[in-house]
Amino acid sequence: MSPSKREALCIEALEVRYGAVRAVAGASLSVVEGELVALLGPSGCGKTTLLRAIAGFERAWAGEIRLDAAIIESPAISLAPHRRGIGLVFQEYALFPHRTVEGNIAYGLPRGEYAHGRVRELLALAGLEGLGKRYPHQLSGGQQQRVAVLRSLAPKPRLLLLDEPFSNLDPGLRVEMRQQVAALLRAEGVTAVLVTHDRSDAMALADRVAVMQAGVILQVDTPRELYFRPLSEAAARFGGDVQLLAGRVRRGVVETALGRLRPIGTPPDGPCTALVRPEWIVPSLDVGLPARIVSSRLEGQQVRYRIRLNSGAEFSMTAASGLSLAAGQAIAVSVHIDVPVFPVDPP
Amino acid sequence: MVFLRLRHRHRPAPIVLWLAALAVVAATQLPFWYLGRRASEGGWAAWQETLTGPTGELLINSAKLSAAVSLACLAVALPAAWLTLRTDLPFRHAWSVALALPLAIPSYVMGLTVVAALGPKGTLQGWLEPLGVDRLPEIYGFWGAALTLTAVSFPYLFLVLRAALRTLDPSEEEASQSLGRGPWRTFAAVTVPALVPALAAGVLLVALYVLSDFGGVATLKYGTFTRAIYMQYSSSFDRTGAAILGVVLGALALVILSAELFARSRYEARSRARRMSPARPIALGRWTWPATAFLVVVVFISLVLPVGVLLYWLSRGMQAGTDFPDVSGPLRNSAGMAAAGALITVILALPIAVLAARFGGPLARGIEQLAFATHALPGLVVALALVFFGIGYATEFYQTRTMLLFAYVILFLPNALGALRAPLLRQSHHLEEAAAGLGRRPLAVLATVTLPLRAARRAGRLRPCLPDDHERAARHALAQPSRLPHAARRRLGK
Structure with missing residues (x-):
């Protein structure tokens, strides 16, 4: 987090409502280029809604979201999801069942020689060589998970969002996948926001952790700061x-x-x-x-x-x-x- | 885990389910048995005599019409289902009702409408007359028949697709959008492939319906196989020829059935558990008006025009001083029988649908496909089979409501199956497994979890209760007291 780094994502006082319910109630967050921020909070705190608003699947009721200094979401402006250049990895992966692993990864790429090479490069990076011709249902949970991450990484998104990416994995695999995914994200140098309710996911992966409760972000700090120097009792509970x-x-x-x-x-x-x-x-x-x-x-x-x-x-x-x-x-x-x-x- | 294969072939189905499904499907095969007996009566000579001449051409005509109407229905029903379910189109609910209603329009009424609107001296020509247009392209024949049958049969596909779309997990579509593909490209690359089982089932219904239709092709004077069968039946006492043609039609139906089976087996293995959160409606923006215009045209042609034509004929009849018969009796009859028929059909279809979708295996598949086969038979053939059966073996049921209900079951079982199957295939097994884990026995699981799947039942119940050409012909032959469409047809002087 050197000061020379550019701000990639900026969320300002964002509000998202479902009817009368304020799922996100004035959340603010800033993420710099190349950084991995974890959104940590209990289920129902609005973290997935916030993620979906960044991706363009929920509308802002107030506040705004900027990506590379341009507004992508506000009550007045909403850039279509497919024009945002934001990758999203779903909790249940949402791989296309009728496409092979290669077909899934190449989905967001222009057709041609480049796509071919990029898919090969990514498969090698994730240690999935030889699985390119398989269909998603022929893969293990951990493999599906990596394919989902590779698919989102393939078009080199300006920002990658991960929604509870490890919640479907058993504990042993979870620790291993956490390291593998972290390595993948760092190798690609991508800016990423990860949503999780698991403290150890957040601590192990993130450069900074944003603690979220009842639709607001309480504190954004490094895992170390959050653990040793929480600013409130509520924030303290997320650190340990x-x-x-x-x-x-x-x-x-x-x-x-x-x-x-x-x-x-x-x-x-x-x-x-x-x-x-x-x-x-x-x-x-x-x-x-x-x-x-x-x-x-x-x-x-x-x-x-x-x-x-x-x-x-x-x-x-x-x-x-x-x-x-x-x-x-x-x-x-x-x-x-x-x-x-x-x-x-x-x- | 999400993408694990969810067809548990090793889990045996309750024996009661097998017995019920076998009994239902055996009963529906009665017309084929009748056809077989009749067709074999005349020996080879009768076959040769019947199949020489224009038979080949008729067969090609039927197949051509089936293919064209299926494609046209696809072009109408797929966008319509998507627009009314996934977008922020205004009045989506009203649209989805209006798009299902043409099922209630008998195909001969639609045919008359097409003739009245587009035929020689028709409305359109009347409008164009001042511009010097004294002739329109010929409406009788292939194009007229295709238009007519598309207008009355696209709702089959529409309803099946809606049921399937509703159970589709939106996160795949969102994934596609986050990978840079807009709504339209996402629709083509992700949504449509996921709909293949439903598409195949819906197209099957439409294609078989077209094979069996008589009213539409008769009105527009297009020579299809079914029309030839009808002519054969009505023109001679010897029904062997017609039975032989019926057998050939059944064979054509088998070809279509196996094509559907092929399309389905390729995709079915990949059906899986899904997150059931509703998708956020897609904002149509500037596409709202073209989309609305599209639906306006569809509803205008398939619903407003035929109803308008009926009302016009009605008012003209009344102006001419024709005494208007009391139809409240027939109307009550029609509605009551439709409701009873629908309920019984859905109940009888359930064991087959559950067996095929949930337990699988070649036997279950065979049962299901056999149940679909009757859809290709003209209502007249089914009715005559029942008459034959009634006179010969069940005299006490002959010309009773029980017999008519039985005919309904045979005719509409495929409709109920088509609608029940697609959502069942898409529904997670986990729900049922959860119930089993909570100590419910297999039949109890079926009763408490599988059957209440609302989408499935709703779609299934809606369809069979609407009168169409099948039903009219069947009632006619079964000599039941006059009911509404029949009375209407007489009024129209057909």
Whole structure:
């Protein structure tokens, strides 16, 4: 994201309505050239509608969408979908069942020698050589998925949109496909917006993540920023597990049940809520507040503990499974990073 | 997963379904059995005598007319179905009703309309007379018959296509647009191929209907096979000749049936589960007026003109002081029988449609194609078969409503099948599998999930209830109390 990069897509205060329902209620987003932005949000938050509006399949009720500085969608202007040069990869792929893999990929290309070469190049890029003559129903889910991406990439779109591209894949394949698709998109250098409700999809793939809720975009940041420095409680929930502590800011320090923590920035004095993700609590034998393990549950790579401080306050803590702490064991806990602090909403 | 093949051939169909389908299809084959008996009565000599002479020419005429009308119906019905279902055309609902209604126009009424409008001393010539036009191109013959039959039979295709279009997943079309192809090119490259099974079924209905039509070709004096059969029947006591011609017509129907089977098998394997969200209507923009004009022309020719001609004849009759017969009785009769016939036909068609679309296999396919075969038979042949059957084997049913309902079933079963099949093929199996997974037994799944598929039933029920040439001829031969179209025909002095 060097500043020299051009802005490719710009969405300003966009509103899309279905009757009286505001599916997108004033969303704004800017995507620079070559960037991959993930739209992350729960189902029904309007992210797919926003994507379809960018593609030209939903009309704007207010606001506007610009592509390379030209308005493509506004209440007054709506460029036809096929004139936008925006590729769209569907959740269910929507491959043409009556065309072969080659026929599908070549669909958006002018007929001729160029199309032939481009199809071969893309198939090789995705490791699908030899499948060109097959029909979609003869492919596995992961192969169909890659063909759908290749089909959209073939005409070199100005922008590629992906709608929940991994939701139809099982978890193992999902991780693999995520890497493969990411590699494909980077190899083609395409600007892309990806819609997902899966945090790990967004984190693993995107340069920046746009968190969307109830039709608005709450925060757009790198995965790292979103995880460590969310701007609101709602945004914090999209970055990872959330544990909120009531606290009070006094002279640049947050006083909480977990002791005195360093806040991010300089919040004003007064009552606040501090975010301490379970994995930010670090256990040791002697450094920090004394605590006792109440219970533990293995969750694969990590163990989730319930801990109790001497004050009686209980917290959730996760740690690597190699640590192997037993229930009843006495430990000491501390938090070493600056924690996000949110003002308490007036009652 | 989406594109996995969804025809589960290994899943056996409930035995009740097989029995029901076999019973229905066996009953509908009665006319063929009759034809076979009759045609074999005279031995080879009768065959030779009948098939020499102009038979070959008649056969070619029938085939030519069938092909031309099928193409014309395609040209009308495909754009009409798409416009009324997928675009923002104003009054789409009204249009779709108006486009289905010509099914209710008997083909001889349409034929009379064409003659009245385009024939010598017709309306058009009257208008052109001041301009010095004293002759129009000949309307009697091939072109007149083709126009007439297109006007009355395109709704078959229209309704089948609408049912199929409604269950089509719009995301394929959207994918095409996002790849840079406009609405028209998308329609040609994505929508039409997806409609092939429905197109084939609809064209089959139209082609077989044209083979069997009598009213239209008789009015426009075009010599087809069916007309020849009718002449044979009415001109002599010996019906062997007509039966032989009927057998030949049945053979022609088989050729068309196998062509449809071929077209279908190529595409059917790829039918699949679909997202069922409705498509966003395509904005027609400046195309709104040409599109509306197109529909205006179609509805004007196929509905407004014939109704107008009927009303004109009616008013002229009344002016001339002809006593107007009370038709309320026949009207009630007509409506009641139509409703009962439609309901029974759809119910009887369901086991066959479900069997063929859901379980597949050569036997189910064979049953389905046999059920379609009767569509090529002129109503007269079907009716005479039933008369023969009634006199010989079921005297107590002869000249009863039961017999008439039976004739309706034989005549309209293919219509109901055509409409039921396309949506069934396109509907996801997952719904039924979900029901099975929830502990429903196969028959219960059929009753609670397969049958309520609304699109299928709606389209299927609409069609058989409308009177056409088939029905009129059948009623005539079955000597039922006079019903409306029959009475109307007498009034028209035909």
